[in-house]
């Protein structure tokens with residue numbers, strides 16, 4: 117199993133590290149445009165191998181795509197992250213050009229690869245990969261919901277004052293502060309709806325804290341987060357590599373599901389060796405359906421800024 121990660125910055129290096137530590141991939145190639153940067157990150161990570169007990173070989177390369185050839189999975193994290201006060205949407209001008217070039221280079225050398233898009237604004241960047249390449253839709257996955265759901269579970273456990281492992285919850289919709297839809301109605305603690313434990317007021321607070329989860333960290337760190345994004349990407353990579361058929365909300369191209377068309381947006385999907393094995397159409401109530409429509413309109417407004 118060969119995995120290429122483009123962008124050896126904060127998220128790219130973090131995801132390479134988690135993939136290596138889990139020891140399921142034979143090779144991780146880190147590629148960056150900055151001279152020597154990926155080589156340095158790869159060498160530093162390889163020097164943790166004997167300490168952390170992994171055999172995955174991590175190599176770093178500067179912009180030479182021939183060395184990414186025959187990758188089973190390619191992760192795109194290249195591009196600029198947001199600074200405090202910025203929205204993810206403001207990154208489109210620079211990141212669209214980068215994602216278009218990078219995806220085309222990757223596919224040239226790995227025509228059968230599965231692509232995981234991380235660069236923001238992620239839903240629009242995933243849509244761009246659909247529109248600018250000819251690879252089938254099951255092989256293009258936008259990572260956002262897996263991270264947002266992890267943040268939702270963190271906030272739920274905090275409110276419940278209990279362990280995260282007891283909590284289940286999912287965030288669908290666009291990967292933006294206004295587009296995210298934490299499904300509080302379906303969130304559970306040991307199978308019991310969380311509304312049995314938390315007041316409406318506390319649940320609303322959890323919802324708000326989840327939606328601004330990324331912005332809160334950006335304010336604290338001065339740039340966007342990397343540990344949880346890296347872990348979320350590595351979980352998707354592992355689900356594909358190990359054919360886990362595990363459910364994650366991911367940004368995928370919809371053709372009628374959830375009443376939406378020609379858009380990539382977060383919905384629950386089964387992830388396995390073929391990438392997106394299938395989309396799960398969960399029955400939403402009227403309020404959730406309205407939120408999904410509104411979220412989709414937001415994503416479509418950003419998509420309209422693309423020069424396709």
Ligand code: NAI
Nearest residue numbers: 123125126127148149194195196197234235236238259345
């Ligand atoms: P970073 O600035 O630490 O790393 C980005 C790397 O991309 C840099 O090393 C840069 O040299 C490289 N790069 C730029 N253009 C390139 C090109 N054409 N080819 C190869 N490499 C290139 O940024 P960070 O924090 O790692 O974030 C990366 C992206 O991921 C940002 O767009 C950020 O907004 C996004 N992100 C998305 C998340 C999600 O849930 N979808 C979560 C966190 C970040």
